Amino acid sequence: MFDKEKLKSVRSKKEEWDCGPVEKVCAKFPERRPTFTTISGEEVERLYTPADIADFDYESKLGFPGEYPFTRGVQPTMYRGRLWTMRQYAGFGTARETNERYRYLLKQGQTGLSVAFDLPTQSGYDSDHPLSMGEVGKVGVAIDSIDDMRVLFDQIPLDKVTTSMTINAPATVLLAMYLALAEEQNVPYNKVGGTVQNDILKEIICRGQYIYPPLPSMRLTVDLIKYCYEHVPTWNTISISGYHIREAGSTAAQEMAFTIANGISYVQACIDAGMEVDSFGPRLSFFYNAFTNVLEEVAKFRAGRRFWAKIMKERFGAKNPRSMMMRYHVQTGGVTLTAQQPLNNIVRVALQTLATAYGGAQSLHTNSFDEALCLPTEEAVTVALRTQQVVAEESGAADSIDPLAGSYYVEAMTDRIEEEIHGYIQKIDALGGTLKAIDEGYIQREIQDSAYRFQKEIESNERVYVGINKYTMEEPPLTNLLRVDPKQQEIETEKLKKLRATRDQEVWKAALDKLDEVSRTDENVMPAVIEAVKARATVGEICDVWRNIWGEYRPKEFV
Amino acid sequence: MTAKKRVKVIMAKPGLDGHDRGAKLLARVFAEAGMEVVYTGLRQTPEMIVDAALQEDADVVGLSSLSGVHNYFFPRVVELLKEKGLDDVLVVGGGIIPEEDVAGLKKAGVAAIFGPGTRTDDIIKFIEDNVSRS
Numbered sequence: 001m002f003d004k005e006k007l008k009s010v011r012s013k014k015e016e017w018d019c020g021p022v023e024k025v026c027a028k029f030p031e032r033r034p035t036f037t038t039i040s041g042e043e044v045e046r047l048y049t050p051a052d053i054a055d056f057d058y059e060s061k062l063g064f065p066g067e068y069p070f071t072r073g074v075q076p077t078m079y080r081g082r083l084w085t086m087r088q089y090a091g092f093g094t095a096r097e098t099n100e101r102y103r104y105l106l107k108q109g110q111t112g113l114s115v116a117f118d119l120p121t122q123s124g125y126d127s128d129h130p131l132s133m134g135e136v137g138k139v140g141v142a143i144d145s146i147d148d149m150r151v152l153f154d155q156i157p158l159d160k161v162t163t164s165m166t167i168n169a170p171a172t173v174l175l176a177m178y179l180a181l182a183e184e185q186n187v188p189y190n191k192v193g194g195t196v197q198n199d200i201l202k203e204i205i206c207r208g209q210y211i212y213p214p215l216p217s218m219r220l221t222v223d224l225i226k227y228c229y230e231h232v233p234t235w236n237t238i239s240i241s242g243y244h245i246r247e248a249g250s251t252a253a254q255e256m257a258f259t260i261a262n263g264i265s266y267v268q269a270c271i272d273a274g275m276e277v278d279s280f281g282p283r284l285s286f287f288y289n290a291f292t293n294v295l296e297e298v299a300k301f302r303a304g305r306r307f308w309a310k311i312m313k314e315r316f317g318a319k320n321p322r323s324m325m326m327r328y329h330v331q332t333g334g335v336t337l338t339a340q341q342p343l344n345n346i347v348r349v350a351l352q353t354l355a356t357a358y359g360g361a362q363s364l365h366t367n368s369f370d371e372a373l374c375l376p377t378e379e380a381v382t383v384a385l386r387t388q389q390v391v392a393e394e395s396g397a398a399d400s401i402d403p404l405a406g407s408y409y410v411e412a413m414t415d416r417i418e419e420e421i422h423g424y425i426q427k428i429d430a431l432g433g434t435l436k437a438i439d440e441g442y443i444q445r446e447i448q449d450s451a452y453r454f455q456k457e458i459e460s461n462e463r464v465y466v467g468i469n470k471y472t473m474e475e476p477p478l479t480n481l482l483r484v485d486p487k488q489q490e491i492e493t494e495k496l497k498k499l500r501a502t503r504d505q506e507v508w509k510a511a512l513d514k515l516d517e518v519s520r521t522d523e524n525v526m527p528a529v530i531e532a533v534k535a536r537a538t539v540g541e542i543c544d545v546w547r548n549i550w551g552e553y554r555p556k557e558f559v
Numbered sequence: 560m561t562a563k564k565r566v567k568v569i570m571a572k573p574g575l576d577g578h579d580r581g582a583k584l585l586a587r588v589f590a591e592a593g594m595e596v597v598y599t600g601l602r603q604t605p606e607m608i609v610d611a612a613l614q615e616d617a618d619v620v621g622l623s624s625l626s627g628v629h630n631y632f633f634p635r636v637v638e639l640l641k642e643k644g645l646d647d648v649l650v651v652g653g654g655i656i657p658e659e660d661v662a663g664l665k666k667a668g669v670a671a672i673f674g675p676g677t678r679t680d681d682i683i684k685f686i687e688d689n690v691s692r693s
Contacts, residue, residue: 119575119626123602131602134631135575208577208601248580335580339675372675373657375627451580452587459678468676477658484627559586559598 001058002050011051022046038296039463040251041453042416048408056411061306065401067321069309071302071414072402073360074325079398084356085363086388087164089331091116091141092375093484094491095151098141102156104378108385113194114164114365115152116140117174122209124170124543127492137488139375140166144492144538145499149177150184159187163194164239164329164363169211171198172224173542176529179232195236195285195329198224201262201434202241204555205443206248211543214435216550220525221266222273225280227526236285238266239329246289247335249451252296253417255289256304257424258443260311264425265434267316277316281323290352290359291333297352298404299413301328301359306414307421330356331365337372340467342478345369350387357397358404364388374481441558448558496538503536511535516545566594566690568619571608572601573636576626581653585621588679594619594686605635613643618690622652622669629656634667641668647691653677 036044045052063069066076075081088105091098102113117140120132126144127136136142143149153163158181167174175196182192200217203210210217225237242250242259250258263284270280288304290297308326312318332352337345346369356364366384368376376384392398404410431437438444457463464470485491512535515528532542570586572579579601586598597615599608612620620640622633633652640648652664653673661672670689673682 119577123575125575131575131604133574133604134628135626138627139576203577206577206580208579209575247578249584337675373655448583448587451584455584455588455679459680465676479659481657481659486630555600557598557600559583559596 001056002054007051007054010049014047014049014051038252039291039293039454040253040296041450042251042253042296042413048412050408052408052412053415061411061415062402062405068313068324069306070325071306072405074305074327074362078360078401079357079392080401083392083398084361085112085162086110086385086392087112087114087329087363087365088381088385089114089116089164089166089365090381091118092139092482093137093141093488095141095143095148096154099152099154099156101378102152105381105385106156106161108382109389110385112162112164112363113156115166117165117167118142119209121174121539122167122169124173124211124539124547126496126538126540127489128496129540132489134489136492137484142488142492143174143177144496144540145536146177146180146533147495147499147536149174149181153181157187158182158185159191165194165196168197168200168203168207168209169217169220170539170543171196172220172526172529173533173539175224175235176526176533180530180534189232190234192232193234195239196224197241197287198238199241199262199266199287201265201438202244202259204438204553205245205258205262206447207244210553210555212546212550213553214438216546217553218265218269220546222269223524223526225266225270225283226273226275227524228283229275229280235283236327237280237283239285239287240266241287243287243289243331245447246291246333248447249454250447251450252291252293252300253303253420254424254446254450256300256307256417257421258447259286259288260304260308260421261425261428261434261437261443263308264311264315267312268433271316277312277318278320278323281312281316281318282320282325284323285362286326286328288328288330288361289333290330290356291336292348292351292355294351294355294358295404295407295410296413297355298358299410299417301361302402302405302410302414303418303421305360307418311425327362329363329365330359330361332356332367334367334371337367337369338465338467339372340472341475342369342372344467345372346383346387349384350391353387353391354395354397357391357395358402360402370478370481373478375484377480377482439556441556444558499536499538508535508537512537512541512545515542516549519546519549566619566686567615567617568594568596568621568686569599569608569611569615569617570596570621570623571599571603571611571636572623573603573605573608573632574624574626574628575602576624576628577601578625578654579623581625582621582623585623585653585679585682589683589686592683605632605639608636609639609643609645612640612645612648617648619649619651619686622650624652624654624656627655629654629664630660633664633669637668649686649690651682651686653682
């Protein structure tokens with residue numbers, strides 16, 4: 001796109017500038033640091049010029065929004081048509097309390113729900129299981145059976161909201177409950193919209209909420225994808241997640257690379273199960289983090305979109321452009337929040353929101369300023385939601401599509417991150433794919449090394465973190481923190497006792513037997529799971545059927 | 560002069576919480592500081608943690624929790640250690656722990672709580688100053 005002669009001239013003038021005025025100033029006033037790097041450790045130049053993107057070709061690298069390779073966004077009008085979905089992840093205590101918080105958020109202008117389940121639910125244990133001790137209702141809502149699910153969505157019509165559920169190993173079970181509930185509300189499956197995370201690989205890599213070994217876990221993932229393709233056409237069947245990889249310590253490029261590597265594994269698994277890439281491709285979705293270094297994040301999102309489009313088209317032969325679109329949710333960076341001077345976190349979240357808007361996300365959760373200390377209070381959640389609304393409606397960031405495109409810096413950084421992603425994918429392919437790379441600890445080690453490097457940079461003061469290693473001060477502890485009633489477990493245990501005593505034992509037993517039978521064949525488990533939840537089988541009971549067949553996953557630890 | 564015995568640390572994740580960035584990072588930093596470290600992995604019950612401390616003849620047990628269950632798990636580990644006669648094991652904790660919970664945890668026998676943003680060398684120094692090498 002650039003004229004060769006002119007590029008040559010830019011290069012030589014840049015050299016003159018470097019050796020002339022820059023050197024002169026630096027001799028008198030040295031720069032603040034010998035090198036400048038992003039939070040991921042990417043070196044940043046003093047100045048970017050056309051010479052840094054010499055082979056830039058507008059049409060092949062960027063194209064137009066809604067068109068291949070989707071660098072500029074997945075929809076033709078992006079936020080000028082409709083703003084991103086503001087979707088705050090929430091859930092705590094009982095289904096009743098969480099239902100109240102949902103109805104509050106919807107009233108405040110939130111446009112989609114996002115369910116946080118407690119850890120027992122996420123690990124497939126009932127509230128009365130010994131391992132659930134102390135955890136019931138803590139980091140999310142406790143759901144044991146369809147009875148709880150009914151309360152959770154009380155007075156919320158399932159054809160009017162979309163619901164995202166952070167659930168992975170037992171994703172089939174919670175989706176089954178949601179579908180059974182839709183039936184009760186007389187909402188047909190094709191009017192039900194939402195997402196299940198259903199991404200077991202990142203649980204194994206870094207999030208820890210796994211149950212079964214990788215292969216049977218992947219089978220559940222694929223069964224859910226296939227069932228939705230056939231029966232719940234607008235459901236997002238998986239949210240392939242880099243968020244937790246970043247939280248665990250990875251760089252921006254690693255976050256995107258390992259997420260795409262996992263994505264490749266899921267696509268391959270679906271194809272191996274006999275599905276056409278364009279049948280399930282359009283329903284795949286992604287989930288990323290946003291840190292405070294705005295330009296690096298924007299470059300990451302653009303590079304990821306472009307790379308995924310190429311993978312789907314070139315590697316998997318997708319024909320439908322929708323299969324090539326990387327649609328994604330973003331959550332602002334939990335680990336970027338400080339317990340020190342917590343109000344500063346509002347500013348961090350605002351910058352992360354800006355990065356998300358410039359990056360072209362489809363939905364966003366903004367963290368609350370008190371989350372390095374506890375679950376967020378209602379006040380903190382409201383500020384977090386308002387932050388999105390200010391960026392969306394006051395800053396102008398949503399008014400023109402991909403407004404940072406063409407910046408020498410952003411395009412150079414986009415290219416560089418894309419190259420890094422490519423390098424990681426080649427490396428993982430050479431190792432024999434993601435499952436192999438995980439089994440050998442390669443991905444885990446890469447993430448841990450980055451976490452370690454970052455920690456060392458903070459402790460050596462190489463990198464400034466406001467309130468942590470610079471501008472620190474004495475302050476009184478934050479009070480009025482949100483507390484979950486410690487009696488939660490008793491309440492849930494009582495409910496379970498009643499459930500077990502009052503359900504139709506024969507129907508319940510027959511449904512679990514059927515599930516056991518189906519799970520031992522190649523048949524899709526989803527219909528049997530739906531019957532089981534309707535028969536009021538609990539999350540723990542259903543997950544136990546599979547524990548008996550497949551056993552439990554115990555990871556090797558790579559420290 | 561005989562060489563000082565190396566400090567042995569059990570790093571443990573009690574409960575179902577999967578956030579282990581901090582635990583793994585500290586395991587590495589402690590090892591670099593010359594300590595011997597055993598990381599238990601996720602989903603440990605207090606009984607499992609105390610068994611590990613007993614078997615490994617640990618001097619220190621480090622507990623990490625980010626899911627809000629510290630008030631249940633941390634005191635329970637201290638209690639079980641005492642029951643097994645491991646009174647001299649130094650128990651320290653970290654994670655997402657509100658300031659107002661710290662006094663109660665200390666009263667229950669947790670020697671220190673290290674919240675987000677703590678320098679790792681401060682933790683190492685605390686351990687070296689307070690561990691009883693038996």
